[in-house]
């Protein structure tokens with residue numbers, strides 16, 4: 001199922017000292033071949049895997065499919081995590097599960113998230129995913145989605161510490177690749193048991209922990225808090241990825257400084273803005289902010305993303321899945337609402353491309369006239 005070399009056009013993840021995310025994907029106006037200075041404190045390892053930088057794409061069901069993961073890697077994410085796969089392998093025949101398990105051509109290490117609540121099933125699912133090429137297994141205890149929580153999986157598990165312990169030990173014992181865990185800070189604001197679970201995870205042999213700075217009860221309300229993440233970092237020796245509401249290079253630096261985390265994990269801010277990783281990477285390395293990508297570059301990235309979606313899902317699903325991504329890319333651009341209305345009626349790949357091209361041509365012409 002896996003092949004050794006990435007498919008074009010997302011080819012060329014080169015983790016050499018001369019690699020910099022700014023020259024890896026389409027960003028021709030950035031300097032190439034600048035030596036990447038790696039400081040000791042920015043080295044981020046998960047078990048045997050050394051990660052290119054401190055930036056991780058969060059798993060997002062319905063978003064972080066293979067095309068999007070590849071794009072984020074090319075644009076500067078050091079690690080990307082797959083959409084969750086249910087641990088119930090009897091459901092793996094569905095089209096959704098099948099596409100979630102395609103990792104052909106993906107950059108390494110390939111991290112696959114599993115979700116469920118039965119320790120034996122989780123262990124078996126971990127093993128089967130490793131057989132299919134997963135090089136990291138991530139356990140989902142961070143997602144409050146109803147579909148997961150109805151079965152007391154995802155973040156709902158944090159309420160049942162003995163079961164958490166069983167799952168962690170079962171999965172770690174079942175595979176010989178590093179296992180990571182994704183949690184929230186606790187069950188609710190009165191039960192922030194993130195530190196307890198983090199210690200349990202370390203004892204069970206979990207290799208790294210991602211912590212979203214909200215409780216399960218918070219869902220996505222309010223703002224993420226980073227004090228509990230800092231407490232967790234101070235309580236364990238395994239690397240922690242701080243997650244929640246990180247949407248700019250400055251915020252990334254603040255969260256790293258405040259929590260002492262080994263890395264940060266970014267979810268929603270990467271939707272329609274996958275270049276956020278190179279922006280943050282550049283800022284962390286140099287203290288300088290990159291300029292926003294030009295309209296031409298956004299158009300190129302979006303058009304390439306469209307191609308990949310059409311190719312990966314086929315014309316029917318590809319055109320439908322493309323709609324939400326296109327909406328995210330254009331969210332902050334002029335006349336995007338009217339454009340989206342029309343775009344969402346289009347059912348074929350060529351017309352989608354033509355429509356995006358017309359939209360950007362108009363914007364670029366307007367920009368040139370105003371200059």
Ligand SMILES: Cc1cc2nc3c(=O)[nH]c(=O)nc-3n(C[C@H](O)[C@H](O)[C@H](O)COP(=O)(O)O)c2cc1C
Pocket residue numbers: 058059060061062063083084113140141142143182212243244245246265266267268269
């Ligand atoms: C659309 C969507 C889908 C998500 N799916 C998952 C998932 O499958 N597994 C998981 O652990 N977290 C999932 N999450 C949670 C994210 O990984 C992340 O923890 C959360 O969005 C907070 O980070 P952010 O503020 O950077 O978005 C999802 C979030 C969103 C918005």
